[in-house]
Amino acid sequence: MVGVVEAAGLAIVGGCTTQAVMSLYGTFQRRVRESNVAAREAQLFQQRAQLLLQSDRVDRERSELSWNGNRKFYIDRKVEEAKDICSFYLRPHDHKPLAPFLPGQYLTFQLKIPDQAKPLVRCYSLSDSPANRDHYRVTIKRLDPPPKEPEAPPGRSSNFFHKGLVEGDILDVRAPSGHFYLDQATEKPVVLIGGGVGLTPVWSMLNAICDSGSRRETWFFYGIMNRNDHAMYDRMAEVRRTYDNVRIVVCYSRPTESCVKGRDFDQEGYVSVALFKKLLPSNNYEFYICGPPPMMQAVTSDLKEWGVPDSDVKFEAFGPATIKRKSPPKPAQDVATAAAAGDGIEVVFERSGKTLHWKPDYGSLLEFAEANDISIDSGCRAGNCGTCVTAIKEGEVSYLSEPGAQPDEGSCLTCIAVPSGRLILDS
Ligand SMILES: Cc1cc2nc3c(=O)[nH]c(=O)nc-3n(C[C@H](O)[C@H](O)[C@H](O)COP(=O)(O)OP(=O)(O)OC[C@H]3O[C@@H](n4cnc5c(N)ncnc54)[C@H](O)[C@@H]3O)c2cc1C
Ligand code: FES
Known part of the structure; x- marks a missing residue:
């Protein structure tokens, strides 16, 4: 001694x-x-x-x-990831450098589909690490008609990507955007949750953490049915072996006989807060969630009950469904008061010939229109892509969140707008 x-x-x-x-x-x-x-x-x-x-x-x-409007990209590689899930590696046709993106952001595509009168706008999350600066990658699930409506047409964009596009084809793409991205300025422990193809933005976040050399404590929960749906299988195994600050938990809700626990998956069942309570030492994490609406609805409300503050729960929905939080973004007080009085605020959808009364429970003008069989094109449904822009013929709107795309004077982004008073829209 x-x-x-x-x-x-x-x-x-x-x-x-x-x-x-x-x-x-x-x-x-x-x-x-x-x-x-x-x-x-x-x-x-x-x-x-x-x-x-x-x-x-x-x-x-x-x-x-970054760039404004569309830029031409060609499909450099098309790679099958799982049943009905394909990755598309995109490189710029002008061979100029790519704009960096934040892990979790998405690209907006304007697709010229044969036999379609208008280009179709769709958003797809960037699924690769932002450290890869020579390509963008999106990972797309091909949609069949819903089981209850087998006669309905299959998903237009996803089937076009899978069946209509080959390597070398050229696409019109808008610059990466979106507000659902990993905060990399903090080392706060993080839980990333992906359900089905909702894995894409959180997979980009996970790879960003790995590639940055960060030692941040990271949990990655992935919920799917079984091995057939399991995308990024090999890379997941590699991440498990290589990064001791990362813990991956794969949940199969319906494993088949050939699925091996401990090799293919870790837990049988759904990704749930009950599982987090079993595995996580506390609830003191930032949570990032993307997946099918029922999973997101259950997880976000159970996290709230578990005492996780809203500010630590970030999520993105791919479809029209929105998460109904106990405290959703609210329209300004005067709008809510005006709407609460009487029948609500009068909104005229002029071209559809409908005069309706809006109340805050209806959500955005886009949701209100859709609930009343009025069709307005949409892409991101988050105020970023500009697809839902609609001319205002009379009146004013206020926004539920800050618009990412700036609409022209005299028009509004209906996906995040609510009426401020009587409104006439050109739709
Ligand atoms: C920010 C963001 C990021 C996204 N990231 C991804 C991603 O990384 N990967 C991914 O795969 N998707 C992603 N999406 C979803 C994607 O944008 C598309 O919504 C998805 O591919 C479906 O588009 P589609 O044109 O193929 O289907 P659509 O043509 O829009 O149809 C959708 C579904 O409705 C059914 N349908 C169509 N018409 C009818 C009818 N008349 N009656 C009943 N059913 C009908 C179709 O069969 C299909 O199942 C993202 C969405 C957003 C907003
Ligand atoms: S749908 Fe993209 S801005 Fe409204």
Whole structure:
């Protein structure tokens, strides 16, 4: 022990008692602990500074390299990932550098589908790590008609991607956008949750964490039926082997006989807050969720009951369904008061010849129109892509969230707009 104490630079004079040596050794241990803490703090400080510099650089590059309107991309590779799920690797036709994106963002496609009068607008999340700067990748599930309506037409865009497009084909693509992205300026432990093809944005987030060298504690929950639906299978195994700060939990709701627990999947059943309670040491995480509406509805409301603040729960829905939080974004107070009085606010959909009364429960003007069989084109349903833009013939609107795309004067983005008073829309 004397050797150890001397090594710490604490001189021992002859004749000291065991007690004195123990006390010196205690001091030595405390100093080692203190210096370890200081070293860890310095490391965290350095990591944070690096992350901030990196995010500054990415912001700068994003604004320099982004583009307005459509840009031509060709399909470089088309890769089957699972049953009815294909990845498309896209490279710019002009061979100029790609704008960086934030993990979780999406691309908006304007598709010229044969026999369709108008181009079809659809959004697809970027599914690869933003560290890959030579391509964008989207991963698309081909949609069949709903089981209850087998006579309905299959999904137009997803079937066009799967069956109508081949490597080398050219597509019109708008720049990456979207507000559902991983906050990389923090090292707060994070839980990423993907259900079905809703894996795409959170898979990009997971890969961003891995590629950045971050030591952030990361849990990744993936819910699917069985091995047939399991996308990114090999890469998932690689991430498990390589990153000890990442824990992947794959849940199969209906494993077949050939599915092997411990190899293909970890848990039988659905991704649920009951499972988080079993596996996570606490609820002190940031949660990012994307998946089918029933899963998102259940998980978001159970997280709230578990005491996770709304500010730590971020989600994105792919379809028209929106998550009904207990505290949804509200229209301004005066709008709500005006709507609550009487029958609600009068909205005239002029071209459809319908005069209706809107109340806050109906949600956005787009949802209100759809609920009344009035068709308005939509893409992102989050105020980013500009597809749902509609001319205002009279009146004003207010927005439930900040529009990403700026509508022209005299028009509005119906997916995030509510009426401020009597309104006449050109739809
Ligand atoms: C931000 C965002 C990101 C997204 N990211 C992804 C992603 O990464 N991967 C992905 O696969 N998807 C993603 N989506 C969903 C995607 O944009 C499309 O909505 C999806 O591919 C379906 O489009 P579609 O044209 O194929 O189907 P649509 O033609 O819109 O049809 C949708 C469904 O309705 C059925 N249907 C059509 N007509 C009728 C009818 N008359 N009666 C009854 N049923 C009918 C179809 O059979 C189909 O099942 C994302 C969406 C958003 C908003
Ligand atoms: S649907 Fe994209 S902005 Fe409204």
